[in-house]
Amino acid sequence: MPKLPIDSFATAIMSSSKAAASRTMSVRSRSMQVSASAKSKALSYESINHAVRNAEYAVRGAIPIRAEQLKLILDKDPGSLPFKKIIHCNIGNPQALKQKPVTFFRQVVSLCTNPDLLKEENREDVLKLYPEDAIERAHKYFEKGGTVSTGAYTHSQGMPVIRESVAKFVEERDGFPTSPDRLFLTNGASAGVQMILNLLSANPKVGVMIPIPQYPLYSATMAMVNGTAVPYYLDESLGWSISIPELERAKEEAENLCVSTKALVIINPGNPTGQCLTWDQMENIIKFCHRNSLVLMADEVYQANIYNDDLPFHSFRKVLKSMPMQFQDLELISFHSTSKGMIGECGMRGGYMHLTNIEPDVQAEIYKCCSIQLCPNVPGQIMTDLMINPPKEGDASYQTFKDENNTILESLKRRAAKLVTAFNSMENITCEPSSGAMYAFPNIALPQRAIDAAADHNVKPDAFYCLQLLEETGVCTVPGSGFKQVPGTFHFRATFLPLEEDFDHFIGLISDFNTKFMEKYRSE
Amino acid sequence: MPKLPIDSFATAIMSSSKAAASRTMSVRSRSMQVSASAKSKALSYESINHAVRNAEYAVRGAIPIRAEQLKLILDKDPGSLPFKKIIHCNIGNPQALKQKPVTFFRQVVSLCTNPDLLKEENREDVLKLYPEDAIERAHKYFEKGGTVSTGAYTHSQGMPVIRESVAKFVEERDGFPTSPDRLFLTNGASAGVQMILNLLSANPKVGVMIPIPQYPLYSATMAMVNGTAVPYYLDESLGWSISIPELERAKEEAENLCVSTKALVIINPGNPTGQCLTWDQMENIIKFCHRNSLVLMADEVYQANIYNDDLPFHSFRKVLKSMPMQFQDLELISFHSTSKGMIGECGMRGGYMHLTNIEPDVQAEIYKCCSIQLCPNVPGQIMTDLMINPPKEGDASYQTFKDENNTILESLKRRAAKLVTAFNSMENITCEPSSGAMYAFPNIALPQRAIDAAADHNVKPDAFYCLQLLEETGVCTVPGSGFKQVPGTFHFRATFLPLEEDFDHFIGLISDFNTKFMEKYRSE
Incomplete structure (x- = not known):
């Protein structure tokens, strides 16, 4: 048996089975309310929308919740655990791990937020703290941008001046122009993904193909919108690659269950798997989508996190636009975010989605959904513009920006390789290279005795491993x-x-x- | 017939009937794609989620869209229309109409965004631009707040230090303590409302009672989550008051249609109607909810926009907590926002919801929904704290804050009264007082000839009035x-x-x- 105190395990297990956990809690809370009338609640776990109940989201699930509890214990009594601090490796949240924000970006948002800094009378004092080009950039959003304040609702698709800028970025990146009208700024990429999955899911017979392993936003949202997630497997033995026969198999299997697939989600670079697609693979995926009339949802939030020079990032839009005419009506929705890349501005909740070949009447419905939420947050919109339109050669801030960007990129490159190498040197662990994104996704060959011990504790075997890792080292990860x-x-x-x-x-x-774990559980 | 050019009308009508409009557009776009294969699209207006199609949201609908078109015309040719600019009165967006943001609030957010400003080495220069208490406040979010950067994801419910601060605010406002665990910071109030309505709506047989007239977030969201909006009417003849017999009638009518009502939405102060509830009315509403096992959803985003000293704001939580023990298990969810009040920080998308007597296992599901979206944007979280925890007497910024706040409040008070009085002096228009919120909601007795002319143009009569008001004056409003x-x-x-x-x-x-309108359409 593990040497962990059974209490902490019980807590963690309880949190991992939310229903059981919260039912336990609710019994407790009911018993405290004996003096109020005993009538049943309008909102009970049993009566709420089942689609919400069915959603699972492990990235901030049982293990991170246990990590929070441990942090509170450490705060109160720093010497009471076998480690001094929690290392949050469960989520791609660079600045929480002290990655420095990009100076120029923060300067501009800061200037935009405090209109007094842009007044002529303060210019001399402001220039002691801010470079000229940051001030100039801040003015752009007010003068030409048509926005009078970061405190005003903008156009529901986002500020026109920023959408124009994103359109230019897309054109320069891909070599093909687009229109600002096809761009929707969002509160992070997640908000856009959720909106599109909801739009697609007319009923449970509608399927959206998602990779396995996947970022659980997809499975959770498909559960919440009452659609059907159609899983296709990435091939770990080939570096988590996507094979067309596997896509065909998954689609056919869904059809056999009377589920009609409507869209294919590709995460490139991969999350949690870190693989990067080649141009050829992408062409084949586009052909597959086209042949089967699928909308291609391209999650490209890690497009700047590229660590292998032989596997540069190509956007699906670029590959599509470079293909023959017959494919040019493919429906494609691409997502990007300020949370990743070298800037890692997760807390700003910025991002955009880009519609290619989406019918105007469908786009009108997307616009309506955005308008009900009024607009994405304005600092996040500005951060989105900064991300895709950083200082250029000749600008006062260019050198600093370039240095900061390269320092982070080179360091991430080294850390990716180092972590993967380390995993491959550990007993019973193998790990495919991380060519992109922010994660390693090692495979643990768990000994049967560990699997049995997990069953004794009523947790999944990989959760058992991750929980013990957390309890003994403070390192917080997410089980496969x-x-x-x-x-x-x-x-x-x-x-x-x-x-x-x-x-x-x-x-x-x-x-x-x-x-130690393998020693303890190694099969005899 | 109206003297408007039929073209502009046609455009506006087309946009008002989104389906017709966009189908027209899509035919056009298809015909431009003749060279691509003619296969049908995966995403068509017919095939998408019908629940999304069924949602309507007029605040940013046909008339505001027409206003945008007119703005483009004015930008190109300023003399071509009978007015010089669009006056956007369709939406409560104070800073878009040049209301000044509160200085202290912006200073703090600006400081938090640029970490260099908080460095000791820059202190002297920063003090030339920022008061001491703003700097101190900014430090609060980093040191005690446990947040290392506004660029990091926070706790999915929002930063603990801010939730503690909101809990203190609620306690001081209501005289009853609460726990930070019961608070969820949100991207504006809308995000919270949408999450709760989705949680409630297990199926179309579940009803949520909403006021008529209502802020259309409610009807739109109920359509999108496939629940049933159960309308109850506000009594215009009694200043848009809420009567218990009308609530009973509405609930019974729903039951006759086999719809089981689960929750009651109250908007107080009212939107679009501007009424403020008295303590007695609120007690009766609470009793009604309790008797019928309804969750009370209290939309209190206008709690600071109070213009009649005889009708001060009381939170539903305060009224509930002051009632006898037998009512103390009422389920209550209260919403607040940074977008309204005297600060009007719409673009920051800040706000919170506060759960009272919600079962812990249901709260765990709400937490899960929040965690899938990772966290609310951090500048919006900070703005939420500033709103409910502004400078206090003795602080360096107190006098400026107080002056700014009072100036806006007094001015809004005067403008509310002035607009209502003006409406009441106009032919065929009557208008109830605006005791709160940001709107007047006048009643227009439209002559039969105007109603007939509207029918000729295939628009609703009040939309016909608002469209002509826009086309002739540039004043953009929303039809009832x-x-x-x-x-x-x-x-x-x-x-x-x-x-x-x-x-x-x-x-x-x-x-x-x-x-002019009444002259033209006055019945003979």
């Missing part, structure tokens, strides 16, 4: 079961975001833990 | 049909947000237009 995986295989996702100076220590923690 | 109203009555909603120095001109525009 949270992303789904080939049955019988076990993984976990860890970001490689701890700062480089802490990285050897971080790897040492996992490595030592794994050695 | 967008909020729903007693059949056969006609209204429109206008904000009283144009700046005070422009206010007489603004009233003159409406008044002159109304005179």
Whole structure:
């Protein structure tokens, strides 16, 4: 049996089975309300929208919740646990792990937020703290942007001046023009993905193909909108690649269950798997979608997180536009975000989606959904513009920006390789390379005794591993079961975001833990 | 017939019937794609989620869209229309109409966004631009707040330090304590409302009672989540009051249609109607909810917009907590926002919801929904804290804050009264007082000839009035049909947000237009 105190395990298990956990809690709370009338509640776990209940989201699920509890214990009594701090590797949240924000970007948002800084009378004092080009940029959003304040609702698709800028970025990146009218700024990419999945899911007979392993936003949202997630498996033995026969198989299997697939989700670079698609693979995926009349949903939020020079990022839009005429009516929705890349501005909740070949009457419905939510947050809109339109050569801030960007990129590259190498050196662990994104997704060959022990504790085997890792080292990860995986295989996702100076220590923690774990559970 | 060019009308009508409009457009776009294969699209207006199609949202609907078109015309050719600019009175967006943001609030958000400003080495220069208490406040979010950057995802419910602060605010406002665990920070109030309505709506047989007239977020969201909106009418003859017999009638009518009502929405102060509830009315509403096991959803986003000293704001939570023990298990969810009040920070998308007596297992599901969206935007979270925790007596910024706040409040008070009085002096128009919120909702007794002319143009009669008002004066309002109203009555909603120095001109525009309109359509 694990040497963990059974209490902490019980708590964690309880949180992992939310229904059981919260039912327990609710019994407690009911008993405290004996003095009020005993009538039944209008909102009970049993009576709420089942589609909401069916959604699962492990990235902030049982293990991160347990990590929060441990943090509170550490805050109160720092010496009471076998570690000094929680290392949050469960989520791609670079600035929470002390990655420095890009100076120019923050300067501009800060200037936009305080209109007094843009007044002529303060110029001299402001120039002591801000470079000229940041001030100039801030003015852009007010003068030409037609926005009078970051505190005003904007156009529901986002500020026109920023959509124009994004359209220019897309054109320069892909070599094909687009229109600002086809762009929708969003509160992070997630908001856009949720809106589109809701739009697609007319009923449970409508399927959306999602990769396994996947970022659980997709499965959770498909559950919440009462559509059907049609899983296709990435091939771990080929570096988590996508094979067309597997896509065909998945689609056919869905059809056999009378589920009609409407869309295909591709996450490129992959999350949690870190693979990057080649041009050829992308062409084949486009042909598959076209042949089967599927909307292609391209989650490209990690497009700047590229660590292998042989696998550069191509947008699906670029590949599509470069293909023969017969494919040019493919419906494509591409997503981008300020949360990832070198800027990692997760808290700003910025991003955009880009519609290609979407019918105008469908776009009108998307616009309506956006308008009900009024508009995406304005600082996030400005951050989106900054991300795709950073200082250029010759600008006062260019050198600083370039240095900051390269420092982060080169460091992430080194950390990705280092973590993958470390995993591959650990007993019973193998790990495919991380060519992109922010994660390693190692495969753990769990000994049967560990699987049995997990069953004794009523947790999934990979959750058992991750929970013990957390309890013994403070390293917080997400079990592969949270992303789904080939049955019988076990993984976990860890970001490689701890700062480089802490990285050897971080790897040492996992490595030592794994050695002890495997010793304890190694089959005789 | 109206003297408007039929072209502009056609465009507006087309946009008002989105289906027709966009189908027309889609035919056009298809014909431009003849060279691509002619296969049918995966995403068509016919095939998408019908629940999305069924949603209507007039606040940013046909008339505001027409206003945007007119703005483009003015930008190109300023002399081509009978007015010089569009006056956007369709939406409560104060800063778009040049209301000044509160200085202290913006200073703090600006400081938080640019971490260099909080460095000791810059302190001297920063003090030339920022007061001491703003700097101190900014530090609060980083040091005690446990947040390392506004660019990091926070706790999915929002930063603990801010939820503690909101809990203190609620306690001071109501005289009853609450826990930060019961608070969820949101991207504006709308995001919270949408999440709760989705949670409630297990199936179309579940009803949520909404006021008529209502803010159309409610009807639109109920359509999108496939629940049933159960309308109850506000009594215009009694200043848009809420009567218990009408609530009983509405509930019974729903039951006769086999719809089981689960919740009651109250907007107080009212939107679009501007009424404020008395303590007694609120007690009776609570008793009604309790008797019928309804969740009370209290939309209190206008709680600071109070213009009649005899009708002060009381939160539903305060009234509930002051009632006898037998009512103390009422389920209550209260909403607040940074978009309204004196600060009007719409673009920041800040707000919170507060759960009272919600079962812990249901709260766990709400938490899960929040976690899928990761977290509300951080600048909006900080703005929420600033709103409910402004400078206090003795703070360096107190006097400025107090002056700014009072200036806006007093001005809004004057403008509310002035607009209502003006409406009541216009032919065929009556208007109940605006005791709160940001809107007047006048009743227009439309002559039969106007109703007939509207039918000739295939628009609703009040939309016909609002469209002509827009085309002739540039004043953009929302027809009562967008909020729903007693059949056969006609209204429109206008904000009283144009700046005070422009206010007489603004009233003159409406008044002159109304005179001409009534002259033209007056029944013989």
